[in-house]
Amino acid sequence: xxxxxHSCDLQQKVLVFPAESDSASVVLQASLLEPLTSFTVCLxxxxxxxxxxxxxxxxxxEQYNQILVxxxxxxxxxxxxxxxxxxFILPEKKDSKPGWEHICVSWESATGLVALWLxxxxxxxxxxxxxxxxxxxxxxxxxxxxxxxxxxxxxxxxFVGEMKDVYMxxxxxxxxxxxxxxxxxxLSDSLINWRALNYEIKGYVVLxxxxxxxxxxxxx
Numbered sequence: 001x002x003x004x005x006h007s008c009d010l011q012q013k014v015l016v017f018p019a020e021s022d023s024a025s026v027v028l029q030a031s032l033l034e035p036l037t038s039f040t041v042c043l044x045x046x047x048x049x050x051x052x053x054x055x056x057x058x059x060x061x062e063q064y065n066q067i068l069v070x071x072x073x074x075x076x077x078x079x080x081x082x083x084x085x086x087x088f089i090l091p092e093k094k095d096s097k098p099g100w101e102h103i104c105v106s107w108e109s110a111t112g113l114v115a116l117w118l119x120x121x122x123x124x125x126x127x128x129x130x131x132x133x134x135x136x137x138x139x140x141x142x143x144x145x146x147x148x149x150x151x152x153x154x155x156x157x158x159f160v161g162e163m164k165d166v167y168m169x170x171x172x173x174x175x176x177x178x179x180x181x182x183x184x185x186x187l188s189d190s191l192i193n194w195r196a197l198n199y200e201i202k203g204y205v206v207l208x209x210x211x212x213x214x215x216x217x218x219x220x
Contacts, residue, residue: 005029005200014164016206017143022155023203025144030168030191030198032136038108039134039191040173041069042181043142046100047161050074054145054157055103056166060135061149067134068145069105070157079105079114079128086126088116102165102182106172109133115172120182122175140192142166143205164210168192 017024041056050073058067068080075090104117112130116123139150143159146152167181168191177187186195201207 005198007196007198009195010164010197010207011195012210014162014208014210015142015201016162016208017159017204018206019204020155020158020160021203022144022153022158024158024205025153025202026142026205027150027200027202028140028142028166028192028198029200030138030140032138032170032191035136036134036170037110038106038170038172039067040104040106040169040171041067041167041192042102042104042173042178043163043166044100044102045159045161045163046098047071047159048098049160052157053159054143055159055163057139057141057144057146058134059139059141059146059149060137062135064146064148064152066138069103070145077103077105077116077118079107079116081107081114081129081132081134084128086114086128088123088126090118090123104173104178104181108172117178120179122178165194166192166197167194 015026052072054070056069060066063082065080066082070078072078075092076087078085078087102119106115109132112127113125114128115125142163144153145157170191
């Protein structure tokens, strides 16, 4: 329901963002107590958009794009860390059908390395913000790009589609762990956990059952 904080296991559920807007968003609560010197964010989404849109936005009062996972074009992913960014450009797939995509994005301060995993496959790593840290007091939003702390949304950057399986950790996942997350295994010590999600829906976002069958058969 709208405007209430929930804490739920959302297995076999999806967040549907049905229309372009400057208000539809999902605000997440994370148990952050100390500055982040590394992180991994994973999620699944399905969108038919060809314009730019935001998937995951972590804003602090000092830096609205502290962590921003953006899809500038259908074959590009961009990670902002503060005022700087890196863009992963994928080969354009011919005759590919639209469908769910699973991404994991990670960064560590010690090396500055940024990793992107697309459907369990790693892309060549890039570098960003070595030796920096990320403030823990944050506004975390799905489906919109924050241009102020908790707001400043632009409909032309809004997500339209479906999203599920959102997780965040304060460490870099290794290849085996990414494979486990891709297979719906729940790793411990997550800051954001889809299976125990603290969230608030704002605007036109609808929580619905998945339309795809569970790989595990009927859930009790």
